[in-house]
Amino acid sequence: MRIRLLAFAFLVPLVGLAGCSLGGTIAEHSIAYNGTMQAATDTLLVTNILRARDGAPLHFSTIGAIHGSFNLSAGLGYDLSQSAGATQPALLAASNPSFDIGPLDRQEFARGLLRPIDPVLLRLLSDRGLPDQLLLYLLVSKFDEGPGGRFVVNDPRARHPLDEAARRACAEAGAAARPPCDPFQSVVDNLTRFGPLRFNGYTRLIPLGPPLSRAEASAPERLAMLKETGVSLRRLGNGWQLYRAVNQLVICVPGRPGSAPPFTALALDNEPPQVSPMTQEGDPCNADEVADRPIPAGHAAAKGLAWYLRSVDELLHYLGAVQRREEEGAEYRVSVPLGAGRQGRPRLFRLWQAQPARPHIAVDYAGQRWFVAAQDDAEDQTLRVLALTTQLLNLQKSAGEIPSSGTLRLVR
Structure with a gap:
């Protein structure tokens, strides 16, 4: 016991x-x-x-x-x-x-892999401090001037080594740049050469029909429209105007110092083109509310470059094309701010066969080992690009898409 x-x-x-x-x-x-x-x-x-x-x-x-x-x-x-x-x-x-x-x-x-990236992500990622040029190269697949205009594709095969003077000349030409300029690089440099991109969200008042007289505005059918969500009747000159209020987010591209207006606003939309030119009335880059001017039928659209955003599948193939171009000897560099007014020119993306001084990831593929260097704002953005790509890829997943049966179980 x-x-x-x-x-x-x-x-x-x-x-x-x-x-x-x-x-x-x-x-x-x-x-x-x-x-x-x-x-x-x-x-x-x-x-x-x-x-x-x-x-x-x-x-x-x-x-x-x-x-x-x-x-x-x-x-x-x-x-x-x-x-x-x-x-x-x-x-x-x-x-x-x-x-x-x-x-x-x-x-x-x-379907998620092939779906274009949500344009709101441009603002969210920019607010996180990701450089403008890095976002433009990764997320924008092409620029388009509209019917009869230029069409600029983000194609790594168009990249050729240029000295700084030649690159500045290409940036001045913008979408009209000719080889050896990379037209997409020229447009990106043109968009970002006078400062960082800005974003502004405001209430956009879209006119519903033509201006109304007092008698037309007080008609029962007009007053009935005011019961609809977001519809309001406002004074316009000597008459009245029906408006529908919608939330609008714009990208503001800085112009040359002293230019008027100081920013060019581009509207963000879920439908392609996800970024498109718009009228600049009412200072859309600073106002809380802007009323559009009524536009008659058949009026030409606002001039400028529309942006088309790529899908995650396109992003993966784009990074593969950048890697191929790097291996062919064309360095794919972007301009990023380093603070204190300094600019860096790091590589956008590069996988190395020779082990770098500070390796972060090593991957075996097709009998060869490939390395990813540690993040270096001044020299190599590869790790940051992989982190962003992982987040975009995860946005395409949901719990319902991950199989609960038919899986391979590994037991140790």
């Missing part, structure tokens, strides 16, 4: 110790699993960019779930190496994690 009481006295503190150990074990394994997901996600992303470079099919999968099984046991044991056979406490731990790996080959995920 005394031996049983003694064993119980030893086991009680061991059970408490087991509880403490379980908490630390869960925390350690949670961090380790997160590192596993990081390595898998980074490797898959870089591999797909290399596949895009080679024109090979892209394939995606995700770790749908990680199941951790932890067993802690406590007991008493005898040390037989000593003649006295001393009794010693024992605490044993075991971990048996398993992973659910699901292929992202469903229709909704494929």
Whole structure:
């Protein structure tokens, strides 16, 4: 009986110790699993960019779930190496994690890959401090002047090495730049040469029909329209005007110092072109509310360049094309602010076969090892580009698209 009481006295503190150990074990394994997901996600992303470079099919999968099984046991044991056979406490731990790996080959995920990026992301990413040129190169697929105008495609094959004087001359020409200028680079340099892009959100009043006289404005059918959401009747000169109020977000491109207006506003819309020219009346880059002027039918659209945003699938193929151009010897550099009025010219994207001085990721593909260098604002933006691409790719996923069956389970 005394031996049983003694064993119980030893086991009680061991059970408490087991509880403490379980908490630390869960925390350690949670961090380790997160590192596993990081390595898998980074490797898959870089591999797909290399596949895009080679024109090979892209394939995606995700770790749908990680199941951790932890067993802690406590007991008493005898040390037989000593003649006295001393009794010693024992605490044993075991971990048996398993992973659910699901292929992202469903229709909704494929549609998400081909869907153009939401234009609101331009503002969100800009507010996070991402450089203008980096966002324009990554997210804009082409510029378009409209019917009969120029069409400027973001094609890495058009990139050729230029000295600073030649690049400035190309920027002055803008969309009209000719080879060896890269027209897309020329437009981007032109848009950003006088300062950073700005964003403004305001209430846009869109006219509904022509101006009205007092009698027309007080007609029952006109007054009935005021019951619709966002519709209002406002004074316009000697008459009245019906307006529909909508929220409008604009990109404001800075002009040459002293120019009027100081900014050119471009309207953001969910439908392509996602960024389009608009009238500059009412100072849309600074006002809280702007009323558009009624435009008669058949009136020409506002002049300027419209922007078309690319999808995540296009982004992956674009990075593959940039990598191919880099390997051919054409450095793909962008202008980014470094602070204190300084400008840097880092590479937009580059995977290295020779290990860089500060490697961050190493990926094996087609029998070769490829490296991603650590982030360097002045020299290499590759890691930042991969981080942004991962976020955009994750926006295309939802819990319903990750298979709950038909997965490959790996048990260690």
